[in-house]
Amino acid sequence: MSRTKIIAGNWKMNLSRMQAQILTSEIQQMAKDELSSNNELILIPPFVHLQTVSHLIEKGQGVALGAQNCAAFESGAYTGEVSATMLRDYNCSFVLIGHSERRDYFHENAEVLVAKLAQALAQGLRPIVCFGEPLEVREAATYLNFVEKQLDDTLKGCTSLEGFVLAYEPVWAIGTGKTASAEQAQEVHAHIRNYLKRKFGEKVASETPILYGGSCKPDNAASIFEGQDIDGGLIGGAALKSRDFIDIAKQL
Numbered sequence: 001m002s003r004t005k006i007i008a009g010n011w012k013m014n015l016s017r018m019q020a021q022i023l024t025s026e027i028q029q030m031a032k033d034e035l036s037s038n039n040e041l042i043l044i045p046p047f048v049h050l051q052t053v054s055h056l057i058e059k060g061q062g063v064a065l066g067a068q069n070c071a072a073f074e075s076g077a078y079t080g081e082v083s084a085t086m087l088r089d090y091n092c093s094f095v096l097i098g099h100s101e102r103r104d105y106f107h108e109n110a111e112v113l114v115a116k117l118a119q120a121l122a123q124g125l126r127p128i129v130c131f132g133e134p135l136e137v138r139e140a141a142t143y144l145n146f147v148e149k150q151l152d153d154t155l156k157g158c159t160s161l162e163g164f165v166l167a168y169e170p171v172w173a174i175g176t177g178k179t180a181s182a183e184q185a186q187e188v189h190a191h192i193r194n195y196l197k198r199k200f201g202e203k204v205a206s207e208t209p210i211l212y213g214g215s216c217k218p219d220n221a222a223s224i225f226e227g228q229d230i231d232g233g234l235i236g237g238a239a240l241k242s243r244d245f246i247d248i249a250k251q252l
């Protein structure tokens with residue numbers, strides 16, 4: 001069984017246009033020189049940098065473009081929103097759905113996420129569906145039930161998961177410098193793979209990449225990626241430095 005290995009860089013709300021340009025060019029060059037073409041790199045800049053990054057990504061180099069969010073509606077009077085159709089138009093192949101910062105700071109609940117997912121799928125965007133427990137749930141040791149329910153609520157209505165990527169991001173590890181141990185990450189990934197098997201069947205379970213995210217850095221990536229159900233990483237802070245991002249990708 002072989003799943004595509006993926007390293008995705010979520011730039012969040014960082015970088016000027018010039019910085020985005022430099023970072024993309026450096027990543028592109030290093031990827032060409034240092035990485036095998038079997039692994040997929042995804043750059044996920046803020047909306048306003050999509051065009052800049054898209055122009056710099058040469059086709060066929062294994063670097064794909066993703067967006068951090070999309071609207072829950074197709075088009076119309078939704079001031080400040082960006083539709084999945086527009087993202088497609090800017091050459092996005094992927095879109096993050098349900099990042100914990102969207103869930104927490106922008107109150108995106110399951111109903112909103114289901115609508116966003118439907119928009120993404122209707123435009124042929126591959127969703128990267130994020131899930132993960134907050135600290136109190138980890139401490140109460142109810143995290144396996146919590147993440148399964150979170151995912152189940154978001155995937156409500158999906159009959160196939162073709163093209164999907166999942167990302168387990170424990171909230172207590174995001175941007176905190178506190179990463180999950182290899183065992184903690186593998187435990188949740190194995191649980192979710194099992195859930196996929198129960199809910200969608202063996203094929204989906206074995207083919208869907210599940211990424212880990214949360215303070216993943218060059219010095220801890222190797223041990224995290226050892227887990228047999230961990231298929232790569234969703235990287236925040238370390239994705240803003242080309243050297244770190246590529247060094248993480250090398251450890252897949």
Ligand code: PGA
Nearest residue numbers: 174175214215235236237
């Ligand atoms: P971090 O962010 O690597 O800075 O912890 C990960 C994410 O939020 O995707």
